[in-house]
Amino acid sequence: MSNLxxxxxxxxxxxxxxxxxxxxxxxxxxxxxxxxxGILGESGSGKSVTLRSILKLHPEHRTRWSGSIRIExxxxxxxxxxxxxxxxxxxVSMIFQEPATAFDPxxxxxxxxxxTVRRHTGKSDAEAWKRARELLELVxxxxxxxxxxxxxxxxxxxxxxxxxxxxxxxxxxxxLLADEPTTALDATVQIQVLLLIRELQRELDLGVIFxxxxxxxxxxxxxxxxxxxxxxxxxxxxxxxxxxxPRHPYSRGLLAxxxxxxxxxxxxxxxxxxxxxxxxxxxxxxxxxxxxxxxxKCLAAPPPLRETGDNHSVRCVLAA
Amino acid sequence: xxxxxxxxxxGGPAQPLLLATGLRKHFPIPGGLLGRTxxxxxxxxxxxxxxxxxxxxxxxxESGCGKSTVARLLIRLIKPDRxxxxxxxxxxxxxxxxxxxxxxxxxxxxxxxxxxxxxxRLTIVETLAFAPKAHGVPAAEARERARDLLAKVGLEPxxxxxxxxxxxxxxxxxxxNIARALALRxxxxxxxxxxxxxxxxxxxxxxxxxxxxxxxxxLTYVFISHDLNVVQYLSDRVxxxxxxxxxxxxxxxxxxxxxxHPYTRALLSARPSMDPRKRTKxxxxxxxxxxxxxxxxxxxxxxxxxxAEDVCARVEPVxxxxxxxxxxxxxxxxxxxxxxxxxx
Amino acid sequence: xTLQSPSLDIxxxxxxxxxxxxxxxxxxxxVRRRLSRDPVTLVxxxxxxxxxxxxxxxxxxxxxxxxxxxxxxxxxxxxxxxxLLGTDELGRDMLSRLVYGGRLSLFMGVTPVVCSxxxxxxxxxxxxxxxxxxxxLIMRVMDVFYAFPSVxxxxxxxxxxxxxxxxxxxSLTLVFIPPICRVAESVTTQxxxxxxxxxxxxxxxxxxxxxxxxxxxxxxxxILVYATSLISVAIILAAGLSFLGLGVKPPEPEWGLxxxxxxxxIYVNPVLAALPGVMIFVTSICFNLMSDGLRAxxxxxx
Numbered sequence: 018m019s020n021l022x023x024x025x026x027x028x029x030x031x032x033x034x035x036x037x038x039x040x041x042x043x044x045x046x047x048x049x050x051x052x053x054x055g056i057l058g059e060s061g062s063g064k065s066v067t068l069r070s071i072l073k074l075h076p077e078h079r080t081r082w083s084g085s086i087r088i089e090x091x092x093x094x095x096x097x098x099x100x101x102x103x104x105x106x107x108x109v110s111m112i113f114q115e116p117a118t119a120f121d122p123x124x125x126x127x128x129x130x131x132x133t134v135r136r137h138t139g140k141s142d143a144e145a146w147k148r149a150r151e152l153l154e155l156v157x158x159x160x161x162x163x164x165x166x167x168x169x170x171x172x173x174x175x176x177x178x179x180x181x182x183x184x185x186x187x188x189x190x191x192x193l194l195a196d197e198p199t200t201a202l203d204a205t206v207q208i209q210v211l212l213l214i215r216e217l218q219r220e221l222d223l224g225v226i227f228x229x230x231x232x233x234x235x236x237x238x239x240x241x242x243x244x245x246x247x248x249x250x251x252x253x254x255x256x257x258x259x260x261x262x263p264r265h266p267y268s269r270g271l272l273a274x275x276x277x278x279x280x281x282x283x284x285x286x287x288x289x290x291x292x293x294x295x296x297x298x299x300x301x302x303x304x305x306x307x308x309x310x311x312x313x314k315c316l317a318a319p320p321p322l323r324e325t326g327d328n329h330s331v332r333c334v335l336a337a
Numbered sequence: 338x339x340x341x342x343x344x345x346x347x348g349g350p351a352q353p354l355l356l357a358t359g360l361r362k363h364f365p366i367p368g369g370l371l372g373r374t375x376x377x378x379x380x381x382x383x384x385x386x387x388x389x390x391x392x393x394x395x396x397x398x399e400s401g402c403g404k405s406t407v408a409r410l411l412i413r414l415i416k417p418d419r420x421x422x423x424x425x426x427x428x429x430x431x432x433x434x435x436x437x438x439x440x441x442x443x444x445x446x447x448x449x450x451x452x453x454x455x456x457x458r459l460t461i462v463e464t465l466a467f468a469p470k471a472h473g474v475p476a477a478e479a480r481e482r483a484r485d486l487l488a489k490v491g492l493e494p495x496x497x498x499x500x501x502x503x504x505x506x507x508x509x510x511x512x513x514n515i516a517r518a519l520a521l522r523x524x525x526x527x528x529x530x531x532x533x534x535x536x537x538x539x540x541x542x543x544x545x546x547x548x549x550x551x552x553x554x555x556l557t558y559v560f561i562s563h564d565l566n567v568v569q570y571l572s573d574r575v576x577x578x579x580x581x582x583x584x585x586x587x588x589x590x591x592x593x594x595x596x597x598h599p600y601t602r603a604l605l606s607a608r609p610s611m612d613p614r615k616r617t618k619x620x621x622x623x624x625x626x627x628x629x630x631x632x633x634x635x636x637x638x639x640x641x642x643x644x645a646e647d648v649c650a651r652v653e654p655v656x657x658x659x660x661x662x663x664x665x666x667x668x669x670x671x672x673x674x675x676x677x678x679x680x681x
Numbered sequence: 682x683t684l685q686s687p688s689l690d691i692x693x694x695x696x697x698x699x700x701x702x703x704x705x706x707x708x709x710x711x712v713r714r715r716l717s718r719d720p721v722t723l724v725x726x727x728x729x730x731x732x733x734x735x736x737x738x739x740x741x742x743x744x745x746x747x748x749x750x751x752x753x754x755x756x757x758x759x760x761x762x763x764x765l766l767g768t769d770e771l772g773r774d775m776l777s778r779l780v781y782g783g784r785l786s787l788f789m790g791v792t793p794v795v796c797s798x799x800x801x802x803x804x805x806x807x808x809x810x811x812x813x814x815x816x817x818l819i820m821r822v823m824d825v826f827y828a829f830p831s832v833x834x835x836x837x838x839x840x841x842x843x844x845x846x847x848x849x850x851x852s853l854t855l856v857f858i859p860p861i862c863r864v865a866e867s868v869t870t871q872x873x874x875x876x877x878x879x880x881x882x883x884x885x886x887x888x889x890x891x892x893x894x895x896x897x898x899x900x901x902x903x904i905l906v907y908a909t910s911l912i913s914v915a916i917i918l919a920a921g922l923s924f925l926g927l928g929v930k931p932p933e934p935e936w937g938l939x940x941x942x943x944x945x946x947i948y949v950n951p952v953l954a955a956l957p958g959v960m961i962f963v964t965s966i967c968f969n970l971m972s973d974g975l976r977a978x979x980x981x982x983x
Contacts, residue, residue, distance in 0.1 A: 034718065059536035060507070173625035174400075203399035204563065208607040209620040230536065233609030237616060256613040274541035276566045277611055278593070284548075285570075287541035291506045412883050438885040446883050454876035458708055458898035464877075467894060468884030501708060514880075521884060 021224040022048040027084040039298045040066040042248035053225040055239030063248035064228045106137045110185035111194040116177035120169040126180050127165030137188040152183040175206035192224045244268045247303035254329040264336040267304045348426040353387035360384045360420035380406040382581040393558040395572030401629045403581040404561045408529040412446050413437045445518035449530035451510035455502040462498040468520045486516040508539035527559045577601045580637040587662020597664045600638045648674040715978040722974025725967040736783035745774035747781040747934045767953050782934040790916030793853035798908045801858040805865025823859040831856050839927040849928040864907045868900045910972035913965030
């Protein structure tokens, strides 16, 4: 498997007159074609910032990037203008949490998808509409011909989310970025959309990065899972390894504190405290202040991400 | 001197703490010329429930099922179109009963959005002292009690009392909201998606705290959430809602162990599996919940139900006791005409 | 130490340590700190203070008599000995008249805004908080006033009531009530929708207490900011009414009136004739920029 995406030592810092936020502090990972990488993290962990950096979506004037993001060998961070526009439309697509914001309320779904197809592929009107219809069929929207004529507000939340996926796939991207796309959906609808993303990923041989705060969702869609904390990947492993034998104390705490069946009446294993302030780059293990295993060496220097065998990496000096 | 004393039990443990009968709330949608009402959102339709003393009643359902409206009805933030409420034997807002204000003393609520539910211009201690002051507690004493409450929810008073909401994390703000709900020493606390916006590691802290507080203050909870796992963890009984109606209600073990209503079953099997080797292969039901503006006739779930028959469009099922739980489904109503129902 | 034990249980009652206490800062402190870093707003505030102070202290500044005319010294240019900014078409000292003129012009600009702030603010907050029919009644009446352009409304009201400073004040007040009312109503409606107002209602507090503690603190800021931006409009409208002869009567020094009477001098000494206009421009722009700066500084997010 060749790598579709290679992220190396990515740092993202936001600078405003009020404050500086070190949102991402050295993240490296690969995504292969046909693979789904789940990025799991809580609010402020830098998971969304990392994802958006792949399309350089942050405001140019107050964002500092360093490191490297390569898509099929091309460096993204040095791209601008036309190259970036080409990347965003044709090679990498993104779906968001709130589909309502991805569509313009004054045009029909069909107009918007067809327009995107036309702009990126130069197809004729009729061909673009035909393609739009195929796309709605692809995302399993019932009676697609009628739905093309619907306005975004006339669709239910689940249908809008499907339509957004259709829009994202309109130009045959090789990499799909998903930023909490099912968080705003109801449980019975969420599972439908998760299954759809999994099926499409297989059918179209897509690389997918799926960012979520929900462990259950990450386990449901991912081949590999990366856990982020305070702007760093602290553990990266296959989904089985992550569920069976998480090695970083934070991953273990997160799994233990997630309520699921069979916990009734027992005391939950909460992680005490709150994530650190990111106004300065971390000088030690960011999790040490909340970690019950922390020792003096944890505070000496930021721990490296170490390979601990069978493609399981963990950023903890104590992990075996 | 404590001027706010917790209300004492009156009817004994067998009498429900809160009994609601036939609650209905329809929201008109102004439309057309001159603001005439053309449509109504049927948010809650003829809903009856009893909350027993000391229990936690979990309420689950998807968006538009009316669970938040139920919360606001129970504390009378909105007035029901129809229906009565009885708090420990006292009818609410009726000639021989208690006033809405007295109900609100004994029933309090915690909201989902921890930021929007705190006044950004008030310090934490001012927020916590507001309700006792409004009930006539002297200012100095109210502030003193506010600091005690902060300690009870695990926030050092010395460190947090004089802060403003934007200086707190989401978890800390939600602790403050819980403290505020306890300031009047209520007997019933309604938690409307109170932990839904929190990160998992923080959610666990707050859930543990809710369990402790319930014990310490002898509280009764109505716990509303879309997260089935959290409801299972906390609740003694569970009520499942769909489009403004109760579809199933019963003991938590019955609901989770042997769900009967097709909707409850779908909801439970839509949960992510947490096991990569046993992933969900097929969605339990298709489509989205319909719009509560124009709910389907008869059984409101029939449009998504795999067992729906003609009779479901004609007859509206009522809650029927099936032993461990009550279910509103024609399949469990003897003689309903559904092919799976028992013959009369 | 190994990581074999999965138990990470720390009781929920364990107090959560706060981030360093230096972070504890009130809302207004944050606003002040932000303002202190905004040079444009600071310069505007400084200029306005200077203009206001000079106007108030005019009698004690040792200026020439602003009413004393002299046929011999008409339209002296800027920098003439004894007349730093020259003289007007009746030989009166320009510097003195500009400083004295500020008293009336500022008064005419600020007073109607303050009056309409009180009336419009009260109406708007009432409409926003009560909602329903009360809201409908108040806001539809405001819409009637909105139907006229503000300049036209001011001119027709002043015209109907007759010239004079008091009628100008009255008509400007009436002109500014609807926009302030509308802003107050929308801010209040927004605040009323927040859960903390519901929480206050759920605690059994009375309506007036809720308005005082929870609503006013959150709506006064935005309404005041909007009102400061109206001061510049009021100054310009008042000057405009005077220019048209509907406001202050001669020989009172007032910037708009001065602009009118110096009109003929524009061919003789254009710079001199423009001076009252410059004052109107500088003052109103300062009020506008200050309002923008306040708005930006007060937009504090969590």
